[in-house]
Amino acid sequence: MAQVMAQRFTGTPVKRAEDPRILTGRGRYVDDVTFPGMVHAAFVRSPLAHARVVSVDTSAAKAAPGVLAVYTGPEMEALIEPGPYGMAAMMNIWPPAHSLLATDKVRLVGDLVALVVAETRYLAEDAAELVEVEYDPLPAVMTAAQALDPESPLIFEDLGSNVLAGPKVTTYGDVDRVFARADRVVRATISQHRHQNVPMETRGAVVDYRKDSGEVEIWSANQGVALVATVLSARLGIPREKVRARAADVGGSFGLKIGAQREEVAIAAASRDLGRPVKWIEDRHEHLMAAGHAREETLEVEAAVTNDGDILGLKVGIVVDAGAYPGLGGMVTNIIEGMVPGPYKIDALSFSSTSVVTNKATYVAYRGPWAAETFVRERLVDLVARELGKDPLEIRRRNLARREDNRQMVTGRSLAGITAYESLEEVLGRIDLPAFRARQETARNEGRYLGFGVATYIEPAPGTRANGPLGAEQMRMELAEDGTVLVYTAQMPHGQSHETTLAQVVADNMGVPFEGVRILYGDSAVSPPGLTGGSRSATMAGGAALTTARLLRDKVLDVAAHLLEASRDDLRIENGSVLVAGVPARAMTLAEVVGALRQPGRLPEDVDTELKVENVYDGGTGGWSGGTHCAIVEVDLETGLVRIERYLVVEDCGEVINPAIVDGQIRGGVAQGIGAVLLERSAYDAEGNYLSSTFMDYLLPTSMEIPSIEVVHLEPVPLDPVVNFRGVGEGGMICTPAAVCNAIEDALAPFGVRVLEQHLPPARILELVGVIEPE
């Protein structure tokens, strides 16, 4: 059993260490960083979705006031090495080869054509308007169906088709036998629509190349400085040690801001060329149009079911619209494939996948990038119930794996420790369903339409050891002169509150006050390599904090035993001081311990007096997060508006480090899921014009649409002897669209509506019930 530590901070809603600076306007976001002599960049972007670039005339722009340089595609290529950028660099996705700025053609509205650098952003934008580009338009490939049509033009000639990955077919279990045994097969084609991360801070960077030393320093909005440095090093062709990537406060990301992206590589090249620091801050129009979009997938599914409601097996065929440039869209299907059985007892799966390129923004990671698996499965469960005339809850109860089953997913992942079934039962214990059904009936008679929906999911956060390598988390810790514990984490927080949560864990395991811990991050010169994402932080960084703090504590006690001439077993660290059992007068503060080590001769020579530790945490036993969400909605058939009357989350993320922060993560994810269903869509017209490039067109949820979200935590099930914190960042977003859509379908049941898509704005609701004609 784990050593029992005094837990003063872990598990309590400690107020955030981040807040005082942010609340008083003293945060440091990338646009707040300036360098002496800094100049500003603006990009010329394509107004066409697909076209050959015939000529780019930069003469007028170069002559404009305050302009230092204008770079075309070929000029930029001469300054850099070829290769991938952003997340594609992490996954080494290359080819198809493509240039940084357009050389031969543009592939989406918003594609980069030229870069202008001027004394101010205003002047850079003025000059960008003077760049004359002649295009030879090509037909745009705007849908996956068009991309798969061999008659369509090629977006990348080198690729030979518009298929980026696949078709790939994998079979798990005996699919033929299971489908032959089924009483019936329920079929549906279910889609997710294109929408996007939309952090409140757009992307941006400041790059300072020093001609004297050949060193480059970049400050950017990102989720991990190490990958930024790696990409810049590769693309600029300079040694990794000469690149220092930094970040302080980052204004949200949700999967978007990974690595150095195209724009950041381009301004770094310009900084080196000009010998001046260059800043680029993306505007919202650029961001919505070209920073990256997510989620556009269509899934054809078949479920082999018995008349009693057992789901025996699935056939799933997915096509991902990966957008214009290679990114996550080429490989996200692998995660969807592994996860689609979820917490259900499904014995056979056939999964086929294809990713295609289109003339739209590149597919990027967005909070639970594989969420299609939950959406399609949880919709399908309800569709099966409807077809069999049964209650969707009964289908879930029959088919959910229970913890005591100790099953594996048919795709291979161990389901050890899952609490999906318990979460469903807990939801049902908190909702008076018979009373709701009675109220629903009465309301229907009055022409009001209420609906109830649930959805259940699990999330590898980080998953169990049996699922393969979890990735290791490095951490360094040392005692400063004043006794403060300095913690160098690989995490790059951008809303996750690691300055607070990691300090809570360290304080408890080191025996110091919360204020006695400083979390340091965001500097590739000193931060261990890593990334914040994938709901890994709680387990991996939390586990690293816990185990590293104990190593440092042990080192301090070794040294203190000599200094205090006491048995090590009689010592403990409490509230920042080393105490000797039974002899309160002989206590030493940690600052005194550090100070004593500076005096020569205080300790025998063979004692290690370096109060520093480096540690790698491997994830331990790991585990799942998961839960069940429940939505009660009312659909207004005059306006098509959906009002969420109640939203309940029953959730298991293991041992909670800070309940306020955990609940905040869940609520934020649920709000994004609600936005995805009711409001948000990254829309194009048939020619490839982008239609959602302002906040008047791309609607984010406001305080008017998001209800109070009730969050209940299940009693944690310990899997690991030491670390049972599990990630919680993505779950809210993964589960919500299915719960809301299931509730809407329930509300519209009198009209025989089947919800086969995720985006249900008012007009679509009215189409589904036949109030207005479909477009």
Next chain:
Amino acid sequence: MAERTIELTVNGEARTVVVEDRTTLADALREQCHLTGTHLGCEHGVCGACTVLLDGEAVRSCLLFAVQAAGSEVTTIEGLSPADGSLTTVQEAFRECHGLQCGFCTPGFVVSVTAFLAENPTPTDEEIREALSGNLCRCTGYQGIIKAVRLAAERLQPANAT
């Protein structure tokens, strides 16, 4: 582009700044007054991150030209914050209620809420939601923010003042 010199009061201090006619108030505050707590989230007046007080009234500094603020009194998030580093009642309520995560939208919310509670010290929940609907937050789902406004309103009641 022609420049002109304007005078205004920023956070109680008389300032003279040289701006182009097209320079937004937000850019003048950030770049010339070095008050970077005012954030730009959309630059088209929807997200509210750039909210400041202009003669006591909450405005979007991305939609105003600096020249329109000539002769006026501007208060930014830095000006609302006590000089000793402590937090105002509204700021403290945001902290206690976990009303912020990444924090990029936060200064705009704090300024808007401060103006709102000055105007309506005893808001209903519905009024709070409506008052917040002009500021976008992508992280919190608003629940902590709504709770913070309620708590701040309560603490700001004269009977509760310390």
